[in-house]
Amino acid sequence: MIWWLLVAFCSLSHSELLSTTIGTRNAELRQRFIPPAESAVNSGTKFMFSFLNSHLASSLLPNDTEILTVSVTNPSASSANIVITSPWPGFHQMSFSVASGASQMVTINPPSIQTNYMDPEFESVVIENKTLTLISSQPVFVVTSNTHADLDHMDKYSVIPVCQLGQEYNIVGDESSMASRLKSSNIFTVIATIDNTVVSILDYRTSGPINYTINTGQQVTLATFWYTTNIVISASNPVAVISGAVCGYGYYNQYECSQETVMLYPTNNYGLHVPYYKFLPEDFGEVMVLMQENNTNVFVDGVQVVTGLSVFQYIILQFRTGGYITANNPIYGLAIGSTNANNQSGPFFAHIPAQKNFINSPVTFPVAQADNEKSLSNYARVVTLIGNIGFIQLDSYVPNGLVYTRMGRSEFYFIDIPVQPGVHTVSSLNGGFFSVTVYGFGTITSYAFTPELDLQTSGSC
Numbered sequence: 001m002i003w004w005l006l007v008a009f010c011s012l013s014h015s016e017l018l019s020t021t022i023g024t025r026n027a028e029l030r031q032r033f034i035p036p037a038e039s040a041v042n043s044g045t046k047f048m049f050s051f052l053n054s055h056l057a058s059s060l061l062p063n064d065t066e067i068l069t070v071s072v073t074n075p076s077a078s079s080a081n082i083v084i085t086s087p088w089p090g091f092h093q094m095s096f097s098v099a100s101g102a103s104q105m106v107t108i109n110p111p112s113i114q115t116n117y118m119d120p121e122f123e124s125v126v127i128e129n130k131t132l133t134l135i136s137s138q139p140v141f142v143v144t145s146n147t148h149a150d151l152d153h154m155d156k157y158s159v160i161p162v163c164q165l166g167q168e169y170n171i172v173g174d175e176s177s178m179a180s181r182l183k184s185s186n187i188f189t190v191i192a193t194i195d196n197t198v199v200s201i202l203d204y205r206t207s208g209p210i211n212y213t214i215n216t217g218q219q220v221t222l223a224t225f226w227y228t229t230n231i232v233i234s235a236s237n238p239v240a241v242i243s244g245a246v247c248g249y250g251y252y253n254q255y256e257c258s259q260e261t262v263m264l265y266p267t268n269n270y271g272l273h274v275p276y277y278k279f280l281p282e283d284f285g286e287v288m289v290l291m292q293e294n295n296t297n298v299f300v301d302g303v304q305v306v307t308g309l310s311v312f313q314y315i316i317l318q319f320r321t322g323g324y325i326t327a328n329n330p331i332y333g334l335a336i337g338s339t340n341a342n343n344q345s346g347p348f349f350a351h352i353p354a355q356k357n358f359i360n361s362p363v364t365f366p367v368a369q370a371d372n373e374k375s376l377s378n379y380a381r382v383v384t385l386i387g388n389i390g391f392i393q394l395d396s397y398v399p400n401g402l403v404y405t406r407m408g409r410s411e412f413y414f415i416d417i418p419v420q421p422g423v424h425t426v427s428s429l430n431g432g433f434f435s436v437t438v439y440g441f442g443t444i445t446s447y448a449f450t451p452e453l454d455l456q457t458s459g460s461c
């Protein structure tokens with residue numbers, strides 16, 4: 001049996017933290033998996049992923065369709081040969097090459113390759129064959145985009161290479177689904193990378209885990225009207241997990257919906273220090289925080305805001321600007337984009353890199369061509385420690401340290417650098433560690449993705 005508890009209270013001790021909300025989901029067990037031995041970064045040569053549905057078969061939008069794209073960016077010195085396959089019947093194998101230093105965007109057809117397309121199976125788990133497998137001859141960075149044909153309702157996510165996938169994940173979903181007029185909103189899919197993988201979904205309407213055995217490239221998908229945050233996925237082999245909402249509302253504007261998507265990273269990548277600041281042009285910021293251990297105390301700017309949280313609880317923090325979120329045990333921060341009072345921007349999901357996920361090697365990423373998308377304002381957000389400000393370079397531009405903004409009461413500073421369509425590289429001139437979040441917004445639309453996080457890696461990428 002599932003139950004749900006929401007307790008909202010205000011934190012009076014801080015001017016920047018507007019509210020703290022605790023969510024709970026019951027569950028009986030949580031499996032522990034030994035993390036892979038070494039930690040490394042980056043792009044890879046094998047990726048398995050899917051597009052989450054963005055098409056509710058609503059009578060409101062009968063003729064809607066979606067543009068699904070995959071952008072492959074090649075930071076390596078040689079040209080990369082790419083092959084994309086899928087067992088989905090309407091999909092035809094794609095082969096192309098991406099020159100050194102270039103990015104190539106391809107359109108994926110048919111739109112019915114989206115998981116639970118048009119939402120026929122909401123509220124029940126389905127096994128599907130909609131996985132895309134991308135193999136590259138060189139390490140590349142892969143980002144997907146799902147946009148309605150009217151160039152609205154979009155989100156993007158970075159595809160984590162198979163070598164950085166894991167066996168335990170916590171799902172994140174939109175929390176405003178109860179306000180939905182539509183059939184389902186939250187959706188996730190779990191993709192097997194190895195045959196005979198047992199996927200256990202813990203705590204969805206049951207007192208124990210429900211297991212599904214799937215083969216390579218198959219997936220377990222659940223679309224639901226209900227909350228999904230903190231459902232625990234565990235699997236007998238590494239799996240890819242994509243989580244989000246078909247039609248997220250963000251928290252601020254309950255009446256405009258837009259896809260929210262993120263490819264999750266395994267729980268063993270959570271970290272203790274999570275600096276956050278709201279994104280342009282939000283009126284205020286929203287962060288969801290999940291736990292890796294029981295008895296977790298969460299602090300904002302050094303002040304304890306919640307104590308003794310269990311792995312089955314999570315919190316939603318609302319900030320006027322930003323704050324430094326820390327804990328005694330590893331936590332995961334997810335940013336939720338929202339629309340401002342002037343209808344700018346929209347819902348998105350974005351990992352908030354913990355200090356543990358920062359890297360110091362160059363990050364190369366694409367910004368899509370303006371003629372392919374509504375005219376969006378695009379930014380690269382760079383976060384780093386105070387000692388590195390003035391030493392971070394985007395292409396040939398080195399922002400002065402004075403233009404950075406402090407993130408709460410922390411040693412972390414960020415800058416939002418406007419970026420034009422094309423390929424960009426962020427690098428560190430002093431070997432300092434940093435993170436990059438790429439995001440863009442227009443009228444009631446937005447996207448965000450985080451290229452190149454430092455995640456646990458097994459084998460060779």
Ligand SMILES: *[C@@H]1O[C@H](CO)[C@@H](O)[C@H](O)[C@H]1NC(C)=O
Nearest residue numbers: 058059060061062063064065
């Ligand atoms: C949907 O497409 C059909 C066929 O092209 C058209 O007759 C109908 O008017 C369209 N409906 C809407 C709501 O645009």
Ligand SMILES: *[C@@H]1O[C@H](CO)[C@@H](O)[C@H](O)[C@H]1NC(C)=O
Nearest residue numbers: 087126127128129130215218
């Ligand atoms: C998926 O593929 C498997 C193996 O080829 C097949 O048995 C199954 O019927 C397919 N499922 C769907 C929903 O197409």
Ligand SMILES: *[C@@H]1O[C@H](CO)[C@@H](O)[C@H](O)[C@H]1NC(C)=O
Nearest residue numbers: 198199200209210211235236
């Ligand atoms: C589900 O899978 C887990 C992990 O593989 C296993 O421990 C458990 O016994 C399975 N449960 C059932 C009902 O098969």
Ligand SMILES: *[C@@H]1O[C@H](CO)[C@@H](O)[C@H](O)[C@H]1NC(C)=O
Nearest residue numbers: 028029030292293294310311
């Ligand atoms: C957290 O506590 C619950 C009981 O409240 C226990 O079942 C679970 O195994 C604990 N999880 C961890 C990660 O310690």
Ligand SMILES: *[C@@H]1O[C@H](CO)[C@@H](O)[C@H](O)[C@H]1NC(C)=O
Nearest residue numbers: 255256340341342343344444
């Ligand atoms: C925002 O959009 C809503 C619905 O489309 C509209 O009613 C409202 O007037 C818009 N607000 C502004 C400030 O443009």
